[in-house]
Amino acid sequence: MKFNKVLDNLKIYEAGKPIELVVREYGVAPEDIIKLASNENPYGISPKVGEVLQNYINAMSIYPDDSFYELKKALAHKFKVDNKNIIIGAGSDQIIEFCVKAKTNENSNILMAKTTFAMYEIYSKQVGANILRTKSDTHNLNEFRELYKDNGADIIFLCLPNNPLGECLDKDDVYKFISEVDSNTLVVVDGAYQEYAKFKDKKKQISPDDLIKTFPNTIYLGTFSKAYSLGGMRVGYGIANEGIIQELHKLRPPFNITTLSLKAGIEALKDEKFVKESIEKNFKEMDRYIKFAKDKKIEYIESYTNFITLLLNNSISASELSKNLLKKGVIIRDLSSYGVNAIRVTIGTKFQNDRVLKIFNELL
């Protein structure tokens, strides 16, 4: 059977290995596995969210309110925007998909950093668009400028902070850059890890209300998957001016988040204390990885997220190291598939980091 040609060239997203797979393939007992591969919040969910959801299980048979009214209202309040400025997605991934499919086609250029969130590329390839990447792995705005000046672009992706590397541009530099961009180019500011960045350094903070007021051609993406602990529930959002949101809504399938995801998102927004404490612990624990890297003279990228990327020198292969870690029940993310000899480690709990750093110490 013949399929569309664009499929020939598609790359499949490589997810962090799930615990179940390591049990199956490496025969490690589930209780001995530490997964620091997918940047989940290691402190689990807010107990308050858990309590509400436990009493809500029976709602599984009922479709959600497809307008997502209450969740949008809560987000609108938090970000000082209107419900009409918000679209809800099955993770912010899905908003990336809407942006690419609404705005680009096989004649489009899409501009992004060399090493950045894989879904930008995956969706771009689905529409057959041309991908322009900077030379530097991390975001380099001068390289963005040059590529944009020479080629133009229908979408520019800025991942702030950047997954999978962890670096983050300053807000002032980002604003200066966007001010030079044509008003018909959609600039996607992916803030999946913004909660971490702004906690560590106010200069990194991008506020969606100010962003979209200043630049009508921008969309801010946020997620519940990281600081808000709902990685498994697939809830993200986009914030933009109403005209953009209306167009994206045309591509949104009905019921694109589950009934329990909707409730969990609403409840998670009520417990900001839990989020703040998770973030505080994150950076305290991250310091131990930094100390380890410095002691071992391993290069790392300063991180504004809940993970740290260790750059390996030529004597160690990231794939080899990842396999050896798997055998010991430690799942981290091998960045070889991004073309970088590096590993990305989610910052775990103290208990997890104790064990992982001990194993790192043996292997590195």
Place this chain on the structure above:
Amino acid sequence: MKFNKVLDNLKIYEAGKPIELVVREYGVAPEDIIKLASNENPYGISPKVGEVLQNYINAMSIYPDDSFYELKKALAHKFKVDNKNIIIGAGSDQIIEFCVKAKTNENSNILMAKTTFAMYEIYSKQVGANILRTKSDTHNLNEFRELYKDNGADIIFLCLPNNPLGECLDKDDVYKFISEVDSNTLVVVDGAYQEYAKFKDKKKQISPDDLIKTFPNTIYLGTFSKAYSLGGMRVGYGIANEGIIQELHKLRPPFNITTLSLKAGIEALKDEKFVKESIEKNFKEMDRYIKFAKDKKIEYIESYTNFITLLLNNSISASELSKNLLKKGVIIRDLSSYGVNAIRVTIGTKFQNDRVLKIFNELL
């Protein structure tokens, strides 16, 4: 800002009105609202599923096993196929999307019944494909044949039984039709309500293993949203030969169902007794609507599903009736947007049907 032209022509899916909206817009108390608009299983979830999920709430922070290994294994066992014959979607809707986007483009014809599941049209329009519809509202295979002979098609959608009308073709007729179709045309057999149809009449039963062995150019779609009670959790599946499944997987976003949805699906398959009892009660209760229609001389379509479609004569407008029902707290589906002066009523519990039939009796 300019967007792709294809967006100009898009139709948005009209979801059944959620209870929350009727509370907000009509001021009816939530406890007085009966929603029979979205063909959810009115008997809720299996208590066994509920129990397991209650102890699983904390997994919300963790991404699911993106291979969906265990769920596929359970489905493969149930349907006597291999894991490799299965793709999991956020509802079977998402598999429809994958099929359309993998197989068709703006040069394609897509063939379907005049009045059938709205998502076929919505995804077809997203790729700019040309939609061919039969003249008859319900599935008429001779009309399908004629349109196919005259125009060809890259995809043919057969909804068996058909949502939103409820009729169902016999398996033998379907097989004869597919045997006449070119092997490069993908025939989508949407079995979202098959559990109901095969319970009522064995002649309607289409078994995915036999279907895909007999016709390599077919895909069978199933869902957990109806008989398996997980409407709110968005889990569906496609069963086809490995070559087709591999192509569709290229369009599957990672983590396209939630961690709790995955678990709920696995558990729901373990309680077939609950499903069977729901279906038995469904048809027993449906008889009351049939009796009502006969008494009132209202035309209806014989239904092989968990809903019944009442065809209204010109003296009553479906939209007007729907509004009057809403004021009394009864949410059903007005089919005016499909171009039919009819209402679709999900068969509720005895308690719900008592009240709804009483109100119908006053208004019809």
